[in-house]
Amino acid sequence: MLPDWFINLAYLIAAILFIVGIKGLTHPRTAVRGNRLGALGMLIAVVAAMLDRQVLSYEWIIAGIIVGGAIGAIMATRVQMTDMPQMVALLNGFGGISSSLVAGAALLTAVALDGANVALQFTISGAASGLVGAVTFWGSLVAFGKLQGLIGDIRFRGALPLNATLLTIALAFGVWLAIDPTANWAYWGLIGAASLLGLSLVFPIGGADMPVVISLLNSYSGVAAAAAGFVLSNNALIITGSLVGASGLILTSIMCKAMNRSLPNVLFGIGAPVDEGAASDDEVYAGKVKSAHADELAMMMETARSVVIVPGYGMAVSQAQHAVRDLVHELESRGVEVSFAIHPVAGRMPGHMNVLLAEADIPYDQMKEMDEINPLFEQTDVAIVIGANDVVNPMARTNPSSPIAGMPILNVDKARSVIVIKRSLSAGFAGIPNPLFAAENTLMLFADAKKGALDIMNALKEG
Structure with a gap:
């Protein structure tokens, strides 16, 4: 393992590259360079994270890089520009579920090693990552289905009370987990309730609001990553997730203003008003x-x-x-x-x-x-x-x-x-x-x- 100052310096350099890269994406002339700087920052952060931990075997990591890189290369070359919204929705979902799985694995490992001394911050961060990540994953899958024309608008009465009930159940499981970290079933119960919440939130939202939903889910994926960063005590993940979460929320606000939509309505899956007396x-x-x-x-x-x-x-x-x-x-x-x-x-x-x-x-x-x-x-x-x-x-x-x-x-x-x-x-x-x-x-x-x-x-x- 390398000294802490070296790892933190690597994370700082990665964070600077992320910020400079995002700045470059604001203009077409600098977008390619900004994208490359962001990718370089991510490479530095990943390498630093692996050097910071005692990795027993790199076989699975290398296999994941090869398989994921191949899939990414195929998607980048074959997905048409018209299908880019669907691709973004899927990537948001993958980011959310990966944060949930990583945070959950770290939480369950810590409990198995010394369940009686698991810190409160650890369980709260793990629960937050699991909740937001699961909502992001299943909500993104529904958004993908809608954009791809596989799923229509599924509206039903009582959607708002249902969403409130599912959120309450998920939070209750999270509180139970914070009180008793050894209750592994509470984490999986939270994931289940959050998954249903992700589905019920996006099902009623119509195609007109899809741009807002995509940017909002992007923000959710960042929040889930930041929470996972607290679980892993990884500064780079906290910074990256915070940047994505904040920028996605700002973009969502801008999109809502452009569509004259209320952000709370979009957050809770309330559709746009319907003109009952609309002209034919x-x-x-x-x-x-x-x-x-x-x-x-x-x-x-x-x-x-x-x-x-x-x-x-x-x-x-x-x-x-x-x-x-x-x-x-x-x-x-x-x-x-x-x-x-x-x-x-x-x-x-x-x-x-x-x-x-x-x-x-x-x-x-x-x-x-x-x-x-x-x-x-x-x-x-x-x-x-x-x-x-x-x-x-x-x-x-x-x-x-x-x-x-x-x-x-x-x-x-x-x-x-x-x-x-x-x-x-x-x-x-x-x-x-x-x-x-x-x-x-x-x-x-x-x-x-x-x-x-x-x-x-x-x-x-x-x-």
């Missing part, structure tokens, strides 16, 4: 929707001087980012000023659209946040909505009983002309019609996002 699709769209062909839209855009493109999940599904880039290049070759309007919750996870556009080599300076771009829509000649729905729905401003009432949206309807590329008039995650599609200044191009962007670009070239 026929009432909103009947006789008002104007369909157009790519040639017509190209003629309209030939006189445009400013164009704002609003990407949404439909662009991600059809992997249209490269076709959109080609359309942008064609417009810019004609002297048109092109910008992208990015809503904080566009897609299925924070930053989803930014990542897709960056993958297509769209300059970061062209991606404008909602607060920056909204005042410019009134001076915009053409706004092109590609696969977005709820984030451009004017009902958020006009209908106080709507599920998205008060949600900040992109003011696309204020542009001089609006083009919406969408497969159909189907509703978004909120499940309500969008009056923008029937507005006087809107033309609909019913097509796959990739095909629609390419058709407009080809029509511009031919014109």
Whole structure:
């Protein structure tokens, strides 16, 4: 074993690399370097942790590194960018369950060695890691199923009392464990109650709230890791978990504000309000929707001087980012000023659209946040909505009983002309019609996002 000062110095260097790495992730130009610095910090922390403990055999550790590294490499190369939210949900879950298992193993080992002298901090930290980790794991699995389309919304009456009961039971097991550390059954009872709580919390939450759920589960995984760090007396794990937990909670708060949602409602699995008197699709769209062909839209855009493109999940599904880039290049070759309007919750996870556009080599300076771009829509000649729905729905401003009432949206309807590329008039995650599609200044191009962007670009070239 190495001296404590050496191990603590290694942990300090790792923590600095984590912080610098996170700072680098705030901008695309430094994101790759930030990711590498964070990975280097994790490598230092792992090596220091193994040198700090008397490891009898490295065979299982090496086997785990090989198997885990192979799985990670396959996922990194094969998972499509459109499936990244599902991958993030799974990784959150794996982080949570690993913290629970490690903390539980350390707790049970300590009890087996000297159960009468197990410190109170040890049992409390172990119980906290088990509780939060199990909630994170099972909640993340449900989130993955919803994002993958394997699970629908499962709503039932009494969800809030059920969640409160399960939480109370889990806490009761934790208190019992703190009083009597030798009661191993109490830890497994806590894990069972927390697992059911994770399921019941996420089952009722609709797709519209999935970005918030993902960031919240990310925060939970950090909290579980920090608690496990107290069990293991590992400073690096405490620092890393605290960083993830705090940053995830801050992001969750930002996402809630962007969606006009209450954080307590999301925490306790209370869905968004439902407008019982909501207008039907026929009432909103009947006789008002104007369909157009790519040639017509190209003629309209030939006189445009400013164009704002609003990407949404439909662009991600059809992997249209490269076709959109080609359309942008064609417009810019004609002297048109092109910008992208990015809503904080566009897609299925924070930053989803930014990542897709960056993958297509769209300059970061062209991606404008909602607060920056909204005042410019009134001076915009053409706004092109590609696969977005709820984030451009004017009902958020006009209908106080709507599920998205008060949600900040992109003011696309204020542009001089609006083009919406969408497969159909189907509703978004909120499940309500969008009056923008029937507005006087809107033309609909019913097509796959990739095909629609390419058709407009080809029509511009031919014109």
